[in-house]
Amino acid sequence: MNAEIIAVGSELLLGQIVNTNAKFISEQLAEIGVNVFFHTVVGDNNSRLEEAISIAEKRADLIIFTGGLGPTKDDLTKETIAKKLNRNLVLDNEALVSIKEYFSKTNRVMTANNEKQALVLESSTVLKNEYGMAPGMFLKTENNYYMLLPGPPFEMEPMFRKYGCAALLKSLKKTETIHSRVLRFFGIGEAQLETEIMHIIDAQSNPTVAPLASDGEVTLRLTAKHDSKAIANEMLDKVEEEIKNIVGEYFYGYDDTSLMEVGFRLLKEQGVTISSAESLTGGLFQSQITAFSGASSVLSGGVVCYQDEIKQNILSVKETTLQKYTAVSEECALELADNVRKMFSTDIGISFTGVAGPGPANGKPAGTVWIGISRANQKTKAFQLNLAGGRNANRNRAVKYGWFYLIKELSK
Amino acid sequence: MNAEIIAVGSELLLGQIVNTNAKFISEQLAEIGVNVFFHTVVGDNNSRLEEAISIAEKRADLIIFTGGLGPTKDDLTKETIAKKLNRNLVLDNEALVSIKEYFSKTNRVMTANNEKQALVLESSTVLKNEYGMAPGMFLKTENNYYMLLPGPPFEMEPMFRKYGCAALLKSLKKTETIHSRVLRFFGIGEAQLETEIMHIIDAQSNPTVAPLASDGEVTLRLTAKHDSKAIANEMLDKVEEEIKNIVGEYFYGYDDTSLMEVGFRLLKEQGVTISSAESLTGGLFQSQITAFSGASSVLSGGVVCYQDEIKQNILSVKETTLQKYTAVSEECALELADNVRKMFSTDIGISFTGVAGPGPANGKPAGTVWIGISRANQKTKAFQLNLAGGRNANRNRAVKYGWFYLIKELSK
Numbered sequence: 001m002n003a004e005i006i007a008v009g010s011e012l013l014l015g016q017i018v019n020t021n022a023k024f025i026s027e028q029l030a031e032i033g034v035n036v037f038f039h040t041v042v043g044d045n046n047s048r049l050e051e052a053i054s055i056a057e058k059r060a061d062l063i064i065f066t067g068g069l070g071p072t073k074d075d076l077t078k079e080t081i082a083k084k085l086n087r088n089l090v091l092d093n094e095a096l097v098s099i100k101e102y103f104s105k106t107n108r109v110m111t112a113n114n115e116k117q118a119l120v121l122e123s124s125t126v127l128k129n130e131y132g133m134a135p136g137m138f139l140k141t142e143n144n145y146y147m148l149l150p151g152p153p154f155e156m157e158p159m160f161r162k163y164g165c166a167a168l169l170k171s172l173k174k175t176e177t178i179h180s181r182v183l184r185f186f187g188i189g190e191a192q193l194e195t196e197i198m199h200i201i202d203a204q205s206n207p208t209v210a211p212l213a214s215d216g217e218v219t220l221r222l223t224a225k226h227d228s229k230a231i232a233n234e235m236l237d238k239v240e241e242e243i244k245n246i247v248g249e250y251f252y253g254y255d256d257t258s259l260m261e262v263g264f265r266l267l268k269e270q271g272v273t274i275s276s277a278e279s280l281t282g283g284l285f286q287s288q289i290t291a292f293s294g295a296s297s298v299l300s301g302g303v304v305c306y307q308d309e310i311k312q313n314i315l316s317v318k319e320t321t322l323q324k325y326t327a328v329s330e331e332c333a334l335e336l337a338d339n340v341r342k343m344f345s346t347d348i349g350i351s352f353t354g355v356a357g358p359g360p361a362n363g364k365p366a367g368t369v370w371i372g373i374s375r376a377n378q379k380t381k382a383f384q385l386n387l388a389g390g391r392n393a394n395r396n397r398a399v400k401y402g403w404f405y406l407i408k409e410l411s412k
Numbered sequence: 413m414n415a416e417i418i419a420v421g422s423e424l425l426l427g428q429i430v431n432t433n434a435k436f437i438s439e440q441l442a443e444i445g446v447n448v449f450f451h452t453v454v455g456d457n458n459s460r461l462e463e464a465i466s467i468a469e470k471r472a473d474l475i476i477f478t479g480g481l482g483p484t485k486d487d488l489t490k491e492t493i494a495k496k497l498n499r500n501l502v503l504d505n506e507a508l509v510s511i512k513e514y515f516s517k518t519n520r521v522m523t524a525n526n527e528k529q530a531l532v533l534e535s536s537t538v539l540k541n542e543y544g545m546a547p548g549m550f551l552k553t554e555n556n557y558y559m560l561l562p563g564p565p566f567e568m569e570p571m572f573r574k575y576g577c578a579a580l581l582k583s584l585k586k587t588e589t590i591h592s593r594v595l596r597f598f599g600i601g602e603a604q605l606e607t608e609i610m611h612i613i614d615a616q617s618n619p620t621v622a623p624l625a626s627d628g629e630v631t632l633r634l635t636a637k638h639d640s641k642a643i644a645n646e647m648l649d650k651v652e653e654e655i656k657n658i659v660g661e662y663f664y665g666y667d668d669t670s671l672m673e674v675g676f677r678l679l680k681e682q683g684v685t686i687s688s689a690e691s692l693t694g695g696l697f698q699s700q701i702t703a704f705s706g707a708s709s710v711l712s713g714g715v716v717c718y719q720d721e722i723k724q725n726i727l728s729v730k731e732t733t734l735q736k737y738t739a740v741s742e743e744c745a746l747e748l749a750d751n752v753r754k755m756f757s758t759d760i761g762i763s764f765t766g767v768a769g770p771g772p773a774n775g776k777p778a779g780t781v782w783i784g785i786s787r788a789n790q791k792t793k794a795f796q797l798n799l800a801g802g803r804n805a806n807r808n809r810a811v812k813y814g815w816f817y818l819i820k821e822l823s824k
Contacts, residue, residue: 213482
């Protein structure tokens, strides 16, 4: 069985909102093993919606609609489908009652056009809307399944989780399900990663291995099909191990996590405090730590030392260091990391110094970055980066590398 | 002219990522008066992509593709289009050079599959990729325009803004009859702004006045229709003046600018240097300054003082202040702003202290924030905020208010 998701709403075509519904439903369908082959977005327009339905009926078994179930006259999803399938719209009393309750609860006057929301496609399974008024619908014709869901995510998501998914599974009578796991890598390009594990990717049909690159990170989605979750997980474990044997050094986490999340968790778990000295990153690293609730147990503070005088006067970088090696140097990164750690009396000091760009500076090309990591009673380390992005891509990438090196440091 | 946006990528159909590209491009096309009638998402699959192209060719004049231009073998957008349009893929030397530079610059091994990215559709206009490797393309056939853009937003967005949009306007030969101007406001709610200028909104048909709220800011889009740009601008000037007479105190800039951009420009123009002491914002303000090229002429540096001991030991906030008023107080904000200014010997010192949330702290509810602004030979000011968002909404909003007060200070 394969599916198409049709989102109805001119606001999507005007770029006023993002189609997060398609993402959510696709994720949910993947979990129960339904392949999604197309997403379509169409405006609040009768004939174009009809056209989209005709196309979907030919190429998809299951068509899921979101949006256009509301009370106003530009909400025309179910009306268009009713016409197309030649079905009546009938009043659903339960829906009408809950709509009336909704208004009395919120002390608002119920205008007549709201009753329209209680109309459902004849002989369809009605999906209860527990967070709004317009009910959803599920029906089957000779050739297709149709599911109608409301547009607002806070209404649609719980409806699909609780009622839509169940209705699908029932009519699918599926046993085999999909189990997937995402491995996250940093510091290696997509092409290189794919080249190094190509033999695994090519050899695999179940589980499958799919690489995806985004913003300096590469993820591998491992997907196993099996009716037993336990066996599926064993299959995933096996492939994961093979992959890690080759590119394990770049691995940092699973699924939806992020470098900063993994790094912050490690700091917290190990009860390690940190401070940072930031030049080109200008405070970005610290601001990411403080994004987490409970940051106070980890971050003491830090200094943004954008000017050399600040590096020298406030963070006590030796004048000779700046003169001999410039601020964009291993020596400067090491001193900054050591000195900020001592100044803020933390367990770890991390430093970022470099050339964000666009132009070169200190005789170094844009993208040259040094990151220092200092720990009490340990040799201070510094890492050099040569980044090739724009000014802010470089600054963000530098911070990601900072987290990555910190994760490696804390994972020893 | 109407357009369809086709995003290519199985990761979209698996629900791994949201199709933000369609939103961005739709927004941009709306700006230049091109109607978008459909969004389509299709996976990394030859035949289904071909099918989607055939459908789009029938219903859209302009087809914009995003994704599938990368080095791996599941990247097949241009190959599929080449086959469909019966055009050759030819090597673009400029692109190949910049790909090779990218690798040499980052000291990474260039695997052979990366050269594939330098292949472009014969006799197409090549769109330079300044933030990645895969170039974009624009071409015209007898019946349709085709634009190919990379998938990663940080590559696609600047490419479209700088090259894609220009290529479109050129081939559209649009005699700009729609002239619009966006006025940006901060510190006033959409409902209040709309109420205060409702009589203007209602009275206007040309220019039209359309309010839009986003993330604590409100914008008014003024749109005038006239063949003469000069006359259209006069019409816009007139309405703008009427509006500013009522809500001018909240106005801060035009079109795509931002609070940080206006603030940075004012600092730069006036040759004023700044330093900041950040508690709840954890360096966010400073990192926004350093996002601008040339930040060194403005930002000296600053301290992230997340812990009270840091406020006291490094920024010399009086112990009595912290004991009597806590860190979340006007008194603390004033001292922080004064002391960071002196410590970094800058013209302005700005401070952020408060409760980000989720829970209360120092006996103050989440969202309580004090911002201090200190200037030599002037009375130091402090502003209180009572924000109602989540932890990070509050931190970002606080920084926006910091910029807003700074702009007002520098605009006197």
